[in-house]
Each structure stands twice: as C-alpha cells, then as structure tokens.
Amino acid sequence: MYKIIKAEFIAPNVKSFILExxxxxxxxxxxxxxxxxxxxKGERIPITIADSNxxxxxxxxxxxGLGKTSAHLNTLETGDYLQDLVGPLGLxxxxxxxxxxxxxxxxxxxxxxxxxxxxxxxxxxxVISIIGARNKDLIIAEDQMAExxxxxxxxxxxxxxGRHGLVTDVLQDLMDEGITPDMIVAIGPxxxxxxxxxxxxxxxxxxxxxxxxxxxxxxxxxxxxxATVGGKTVFVCVDxxxxxxxxVDFKELGSRQRMYKKQEExxxxxxxxxxxxxxxxxxxxxxxxx
Amino acid sequence: MKRERPESFxxxxxxxxxxxxxxxxxxxxxxxxxxxxxxxxxxLTPEQAVFEAQRCIxxxxxxxxxxxxxSIKIPDFIQLICNEDFxxxxxxxxxxxxxxxxxxxxxxxxxxxxxxxxxxxxxxPVAIGRLERFVAxxxxxHGNGSMETFDKPxxxxxxxxxxxxxxxxxxxxxxxxxEGHEITVFEALHEFGGxxxxxxxxxxxxxxxxxxxxxxxxxxxxxxxxxxxxxxTMTIQELMADxxxxxxxxxxxxxxxxxxxxxxxxxxxxYSANEFLTRSNLMRGYEFxxxxxxxxxxKHAIIVGGGNTAMDAVRTAKRLGADEASIVYRRxxxxxxxxxxxxxxxxxEGVEFMNLVNxxxxxxxxxxxxxxAKCLRMELGEPDExxxxxxxPMEGSEFVMDVDMVVIAxxxxxxxxxxQTTPEIETNKWGNIVADEDGRTSMDGVFAGxxxxxxxxxxxLAMGAxxxxxxxxxxxxxxxxxxxx
Ligand SMILES: Cc1cc2nc3c(=O)[nH]c(=O)nc-3n(C[C@H](O)[C@H](O)[C@H](O)COP(=O)(O)OP(=O)(O)OC[C@H]3O[C@@H](n4cnc5c(N)ncnc54)[C@H](O)[C@@H]3O)c2cc1C
Ligand code: FES
Numbered sequence: 221m222y223k224i225i226k227a228e229f230i231a232p233n234v235k236s237f238i239l240e241x242x243x244x245x246x247x248x249x250x251x252x253x254x255x256x257x258x259x260x261k262g263e264r265i266p267i268t269i270a271d272s273n274x275x276x277x278x279x280x281x282x283x284x285g286l287g288k289t290s291a292h293l294n295t296l297e298t299g300d301y302l303q304d305l306v307g308p309l310g311l312x313x314x315x316x317x318x319x320x321x322x323x324x325x326x327x328x329x330x331x332x333x334x335x336x337x338x339x340x341x342x343x344x345x346x347v348i349s350i351i352g353a354r355n356k357d358l359i360i361a362e363d364q365m366a367e368x369x370x371x372x373x374x375x376x377x378x379x380x381x382g383r384h385g386l387v388t389d390v391l392q393d394l395m396d397e398g399i400t401p402d403m404i405v406a407i408g409p410x411x412x413x414x415x416x417x418x419x420x421x422x423x424x425x426x427x428x429x430x431x432x433x434x435x436x437x438x439x440x441x442x443x444x445x446x447a448t449v450g451g452k453t454v455f456v457c458v459d460x461x462x463x464x465x466x467x468v469d470f471k472e473l474g475s476r477q478r479m480y481k482k483q484e485e486x487x488x489x490x491x492x493x494x495x496x497x498x499x500x501x502x503x504x505x506x507x508x509x510x
Numbered sequence: 511m512k513r514e515r516p517e518s519f520x521x522x523x524x525x526x527x528x529x530x531x532x533x534x535x536x537x538x539x540x541x542x543x544x545x546x547x548x549x550x551x552x553x554l555t556p557e558q559a560v561f562e563a564q565r566c567i568x569x570x571x572x573x574x575x576x577x578x579x580x581s582i583k584i585p586d587f588i589q590l591i592c593n594e595d596f597x598x599x600x601x602x603x604x605x606x607x608x609x610x611x612x613x614x615x616x617x618x619x620x621x622x623x624x625x626x627x628x629x630x631x632x633x634x635p636v637a638i639g640r641l642e643r644f645v646a647x648x649x650x651x652h653g654n655g656s657m658e659t660f661d662k663p664x665x666x667x668x669x670x671x672x673x674x675x676x677x678x679x680x681x682x683x684x685x686x687x688x689e690g691h692e693i694t695v696f697e698a699l700h701e702f703g704g705x706x707x708x709x710x711x712x713x714x715x716x717x718x719x720x721x722x723x724x725x726x727x728x729x730x731x732x733x734x735x736x737x738x739x740x741x742x743t744m745t746i747q748e749l750m751a752d753x754x755x756x757x758x759x760x761x762x763x764x765x766x767x768x769x770x771x772x773x774x775x776x777x778x779x780x781y782s783a784n785e786f787l788t789r790s791n792l793m794r795g796y797e798f799x800x801x802x803x804x805x806x807x808x809k810h811a812i813i814v815g816g817g818n819t820a821m822d823a824v825r826t827a828k829r830l831g832a833d834e835a836s837i838v839y840r841r842x843x844x845x846x847x848x849x850x851x852x853x854x855x856x857x858x859e860g861v862e863f864m865n866l867v868n869x870x871x872x873x874x875x876x877x878x879x880x881x882x883a884k885c886l887r888m889e890l891g892e893p894d895e896x897x898x899x900x901x902x903p904m905e906g907s908e909f910v911m912d913v914d915m916v917v918i919a920x921x922x923x924x925x926x927x928x929x930q931t932t933p934e935i936e937t938n939k940w941g942n943i944v945a946d947e948d949g950r951t952s953m954d955g956v957f958a959g960x961x962x963x964x965x966x967x968x969x970x971l972a973m974g975a976x977x978x979x980x981x982x983x984x985x986x987x988x989x990x991x992x993x994x995x
Contacts, residue, residue: 243743257700263793263802289802304700306737436793439698439739440925441765442785446776453769453776458927472776475878479778483804490799
C-alpha cells in the first residue's frame with residue numbers, strides 16, 4: 221500500500237496528491253509517469269509525475285476526475301492509501317537549449333508541462349508558457365508556472381481570464397508580435413495537441429506532444445498503448461510518451477482513446493450508484509444517532 | 511545416468527498391467543465450462559491414480575526420465591503412488607521440480623516424458639502428467655502446508671536479487687533460499703507469477719495454486735517486492751553497488767508482443783494476445799464491471815496463431831460470450847505448437863479451426879473499430895528452417911469475413927528494457943540475453959534464464975534454466991566469500 225501524504229482540490233474536480241514514493245522520487249525525470257491502482261479490483265491507469273522531492277521521498281500527481289477510476293481516486297483523502305503504484309515509466313523529456321521554448325498546455329496538462337518548462341529554463345532557454353482552459357476556475361498551476369518561466373499567457377474559451385480564445389490564438393499573437401519559438405511543447409487534451417501540431421507544422425516549428433494512450437502494464441508487454449507515429453507503430457509507454465507532433469496520427473489515437481467509452485460509462489455509473497448508496501447509508505446513520 | 515531401481519510396490523502382475531486402461535481425468539462438461547472460468551480438469555481420484563500408476567511396467571532402463579527437461583525421478587514417484595504414499599510421491603517430484611502442481615497442468619507431456627514412455631510403444635503411455643498433478647494437489651491439501659521438509663540453513667550473509675517472478679525466478683528463489691542466502695524477488699506487475707498469472711487463464715491454471723506456491727516460498731523466507739521495475743525503479747548497477755546485492759538473476763520472460771505488420775492492426779478491437787489475456791486474467795476483465803478493467807465481448811472473434819497462447823485466447827473469447835470464436839492458423843493442425851489437450855478441449859468447447867488461412871488486412875467501420883478481416887488461403891510447400899512445411903498463399907484465394915474482434919497470437923519477442931539500461935549485458939540479434947549453459951551473462955555476478963534467454967519456450971524449460979543458474983550462483987557466491995577470506 222502506498223500512502224497519500226496530502227490530498228487537496230486545486231480546481232473544481234481537480235485534485236493534487238502528494239504520494240509517498242522514495243524510490244520513484246529519486247529516479248524520476250521530467251516527462252515520466254507512474255501507473256497506479258486505486259483498490260484491489262481496480263484498473264491500472266497512467267498519470268504524469270508533476271513534481272517530486274528526493275529528500276522527502278514523495279511525488280506529486282494532479283488528477284482530473286473524468287472517468288470511473290479518476291473519480292474514485294479523487295474521493296481519497298490525506299492519510300488514505302493507494303493499492304498499487306509503479307514507476308517511473310516512459311522516457312524522460314529530451315531537453316536542450318533551443319533558444320525560445322514555448323510550453324502550451326491545456327487543463328491538467330499544465331501540471332505535466334510544469335517540470336518540462338522548469339527543465340527548459342534550467343537548460344538556458346527563454347521559456348514562455350501558454351495556459352489554456354475552458355474558464356478561469358479550471359486554470360491550474362499558474363503561479364508555480366510563473367515562478368519558473370519568463371512569461372505566462374492565459375487563454376480561456378469563455379474569456380473569463382486572459383485572452384478569449386484558444387492556445388493556438390495566443391501562439392498566433394506571439395508570432396504577430398515577432399516572437400518566433402524555436403521549440404514547442406504541447407501537453408493537454410488530444411484535440412488541443414492536434415490543433416497545435418497542425419498550426420506549427422504549417423509554420424515549420426518543431427513540436428513535441430505527450431500522448432495519453434490507454435495503458436495496461438506500462439512496460440512494453442501488452443501493446444495496448446500503441447499509436448502510429450511517422451507511419452510506424454510505437455508503444456507509447458516505452459517509446460514515449462513524447463513524440464514529434466507533426467508525425468502523430470491523431471485520428472487513430474483519438475479513436476483508440478474512445479475504445480472503451482461504453483464500458484467506461486457503465487463502470488462510472490455503477491461507481492456513482494455505489495457512492496450514492498454509501499452516502500444515503502451514512503445519512504441514515506446520522507439520522508438514527510441524532 | 512546409473513540409478514538404483516526403486517523398490518516395487520506394484521503388486522499387479524505384469525500382464526495385467528497392460529490391460530488396465532489409461533485413466534481419463536474427469537472434467538467439467540464442455541457446454542457448461544465454455545460459459546465459466548472455473549478449472550476445466552477436475553483431477554484424478556485417488557483410486558484412479560493408483561490404477562494409473564499400476565500401469566507402469568517398471569522398465570529395466572526407463573526412458574521417461576530422459577524425456578523430462580528436469581529429470582524428475584518418474585519411476586520412483588510412480589512406485590510411491592502404487593503404495594498410496596501420495597505425499598511421499600509429491601516430495602520425490604519436488605526434489606527436481608519445485609512447481610509440480612503447475613507443471614502437471616501445463617507441461618507438454620506428449621512431447622516430453624509421455625512421448626518416450628515404453629508403454630506408449632504398444633499401448634497408451636502412462637499418464638505421467640496427470641499423476642504429477644494429482645500428487646501435487648493431494649500434498650497441497652493433505653500435506654503439512656509447505657511440502658518441503660526444510661530446516662533453516664545458517665545465513666550466508668549474502669544477498670541475491672531475482673528480477674521477474676515467473677517460473678524461472680521462482681525456481682531460483684526456491685533453490686537459493688535453502689543455501690542460506692537472503693533472497694528478494696522484484697516484480698514489475700502487481701501480482702507474482704509472470705505468464706502463469708497474467709497469461710495462462712484461470713480455467714487452465716487456478717491462481718490459487720500459484721498463490722500457494724508463492725506463499726510457501728515466503729514462509730521459507732523469500733522476500734517478494736511487487737511494483738518494482740528493474741531498469742526503471744532501480745538499475746542493476748544500483749542494486750549491486752548501492753543496495754548490496756552480491757548477485758542478480760534475470761528471469762524477465764519474453765514480454766514483447768509481436769504483431770503481423772499488416773494494415774488495420776491498430777484498429778479498435780484488435781488486441782495482442784498479451785493484452786487480451788492480461789486484461790482477462792491479471793485484471794479480471796471477465797468480471798467487469800465488478801472489476802474495473804474493461805474488455806471487448808465479441809460476437810465473432812478470430813485468434814491468429816496456433817500455440818498455447820492462441821488456444822488460451824480463443825477459449826477466453828468463447829467464455830466471454832462470443833457466438834463464434836475461431837482459430838486462424840496459416841499452417842495445418844499437425845504443425846500446431848499447442849498442447850494436444852488444449853486443442854482437444856478447444857474443439858469440445860465449440861471453437862472453430864480455420865487452418866491454412868492467413869489474414870492480410872483488417873477492415874474498419876467509420877468509428878475505427880474492426881468489422882472484417884481479409885484473408886488468403888494457404889497450402890504447404892517445402893519444409894523451412896524449422897523443419898515444418900512452409901505455408902504459401904494460394905493464388906486467387908482472397909476472401910473477407912465479418913469479425914468484431916481479432917487477437918494476434920503469433921509469438922513474443924524480448925522486452926528491451928533491461929538491455930537499454932544495462933548495455934554491459936550482451937544480447938543477440940533477437941534481443942535475447944546471451945548466457946552460457948549455467949546462465950552466466952557477460953556482466954560479472956549477473957545471471958539469466960528462461961524465456962529472456964531462450965525466446966518463448968515452456969514453463970518447465972524456464973524452471974530448469976532457473977535451477978541450473980541457482981547452482982552457478984551458489985558457486986559464484988562461495989567463490990566470492992573465498993576470495994575475500
Ligand atoms: C498465454 C500463454 C500460455 C502458455 N501456455 C504454456 C503451457 O501450457 N505450457 C508451458 O509449458 N508453457 C506455456 N507458455 C510459456 C511459458 O509460460 C513461458 O515459457 C514461461 O512462463 C517463461 O518463464 P519465465 O520465468 O522465463 O518468464 P515469465 O513467466 O514471462 O515471467 C517474467 C516476469 O518478469 C517480470 N519482469 C520483466 N521485466 C522486469 C523488470 N525489468 N523488472 C521486474 N520484473 C520484470 C514480468 O513482469 C514477468 O512477471 C505459455 C505462454 C503464454 C504467454
Ligand atoms: S501499456 Fe502495455 S505495452 Fe504499453
């Protein structure tokens with residue numbers, strides 16, 4: 221069992237966990253991830269490591285409660301335990317001094333972009349962060365990002381913070397201002413990474429994306445995580461998770477991500493029903509004792 | 511090998527032994543079992559086991575032992591069964607094979623011990639595998655928990671790390687703990703057993719048996735660490751230099767699924783056998799949504815391949831409710847590498863065999879899911895390097911069939927994780943670790959055995975390799991102490 225040292229919501233439905241994991245903390249580098257199981261009948265899900273501390277022996281992950289497992293995970297509190305935790309997995313991000321590095325992130329992707337932005341800065345780049353979200357409540361890690369990069373720009377779909385529009389619009393703004401990135405890292409939902417890759421392919425800026433494929437073992441044993449990059453099949457868990465965005469077959473990856481949509485909904489429904497029952501039972505208990 | 515002939519407890523006259531029929535093992539009814547995941551075989555009864563043992567004609571120079579990769583003293587244990595000393599028989603097997611309950615279930619006996627059984631020349635061979643299974647189960651139920659009579663040896667003060675908890679790793683652990691070394695098994699997954707837990711289904715090898723084997727090793731003092739990937743969580747160098755391990759054994763298995771490299775292989779509904787079986791066995795996808803991991807339930811599933819893996823996958827698909835579950839194999843049944851029993855059971859359960867057929871493309875709907883397979887019919891030509899006749903496509907034989915799930919079971923390559931992080935360890939062009947007869951690799955103090963060295967093989971060969979390595983590791987550790995003294 222793996223202890224949750226601290227758990228707190230940092231945005232609606234988005235929770236940050238500090239997990240006790242001394243071995244992983246010691247080894248992990250920017251871009252790597254872990255696989256966890258919440259309970260003894262749970263599935264294995266991959267989550268990027270946002271931060272870590274070798275001396276104190278912990279890692280930090282940020283979780284958005286989207287499906288059954290992440291929703292369940294987000295019900296766990298400080299002092300609870302995870303069933304299983306393994307890592308660090310995947311290849312570390314390749315970092316060099318490119319010149320100007322622009323990190324574009326959407327949703328919880330910002331937490332994942334943070335260590336890469338920090339490593340990019342440490343390597344001598346001028347780093348600009350573009351954070352996108354549906355609305356201002358869903359922006360996470362803005363302050364931490366501001367601490368490590370040269371400049372943060374925000375966009376929201378509804379205009380409640382920063383520029384009204386998408387991260388791709390902000391990139392266009394940058395270009396219009398005469399700033400040409402030498403390298404782009406895009407991390408977030410698949411449609412966002414696809415849109416960025418499309419945009420930068422036209423203008424010829426190298427772009428790295430971090431693919432969130434469905435995984436099982438995370439060690440290259442099963443091939444659940446396969447994707448097509450540059451016409452070749454890759455295993456995201458061992459060959460990635462980062463790839464040249466201009467080479468990725470986003471359409472295939474998108475449909476592979478939806479492979480279990482129906483089952484996922486069924487499972488989520490079961491979970492919510494069970495939660496409701498639990499809540500009702502607790503309410504009854506309160507009524508009886510009061 | 512010269513050996514003492516065991517004392518005969520067989521009171522049946524020689525002539526009569528030959529007319530005792532080979533005992534059939536009771537099994538679940540085929541129709542019923544194709545809808546559940548409970549074990550198919552139910553095991554011999556004690557009476558049947560004694561009858562079967564009495565069929566042994568006690569050859570002057572028994573050949574059965576030569577057919578066994580770990581040279582189990584087969585005539586001896588059969589004699590003990592004749593004497594109804596079932597626990598004693600199990601102990602006799604354990605002298606050479608630490609996992610008899612498992613091997614009794616999954617060994618390809620028909621190409622090993624039973625193939626060379628003298629009785630088999632004129633009659634049917636003695637059912638050695640069924641006897642092994644029987645006594646191992648009997649001892650687990652009636653013996654004193656752990657079957658080993660095991661006195662704790664004095665500590666050698668030396669530490670051995672075993673990477674991978676498949677049959678190779680477990681065999682090494684079992685042998686070396688008896689030598690007084692401190693043994694830790696590191697496993698990448700969240701359960702121990704390697705292919706035995708993630709690949710081979712419950713209906714062929716109940717997980718409870720494996721758990722008992724692991725528990726009995728734990729009782730003997732072996733430490734098991736799950737969720738620990740050597741090469742990622744810690745490297746071999748770190749294990750040896752920082753954590754103080756004196757020797758390392760690599761039993762990593764052949765965990766890299768091969769695909770066919772044909773169009774449509776990444777469609778939804780197309781699985782590697784490893785993924786399909788892992789979702790079903792390790793993750794219990796067949797109990798979804800009670801267990802969280804989802805799994806396709808197909809109407810018409812095809813499984814490409816003809817080995818044990820393919821049989822396990824096709825029978826799993828059937829049990830998940832497929833109307834049709836078919837084997838698609840490019841050679842004929844004669845060339846199939848699967849155990850006879852598995853082919854036989856699959857047929858009984860209603861699996862269709864499409865032999866001499868090879869898929870060349872998978873076709874999708876507009877959602878990216880597989881809906882059909884384009885195939886060619888094959889015929890057998892000249893023998894290839896493997897000695898089997900090479901399948902060649904028949905001209906104009908292309909056809910398309912509707913399928914909503916495909917499982918690719920055409921073999922495994924070697925997982926490159928360790929060789930990537932430890933280039934000192936020499937590998938061959940297939941990515942297998944190069945090791946000598948006794949498992950020594952090119953890195954001092956590092957040994958390897960099982961599928962990672964041989965390529966995908968069998969449980970008993972992996973175990974045998976583990977046992978040889980255990981001897982070599984023990985010698986290595988002794989020499990190390992000697993050189994320090
Ligand atoms: C579906 C299927 C059915 C089979 N049926 C039969 C059968 O009926 N009869 C038979 O004799 N054989 C059968 N086999 C073959 C047999 O299972 C294998 O030959 C045998 O398990 C190999 O044993 P092993 O110990 O070398 O490796 P494995 O059993 O593959 O175990 C290796 C273990 O090492 C772990 N590991 C790998 N890398 C690392 C790392 N870096 N750090 C930590 N842990 C790691 C893996 O997670 C795994 O648990 C079958 C195989 C499959 C896939
Ligand atoms: S998750 Fe199994 S190979 Fe990548």
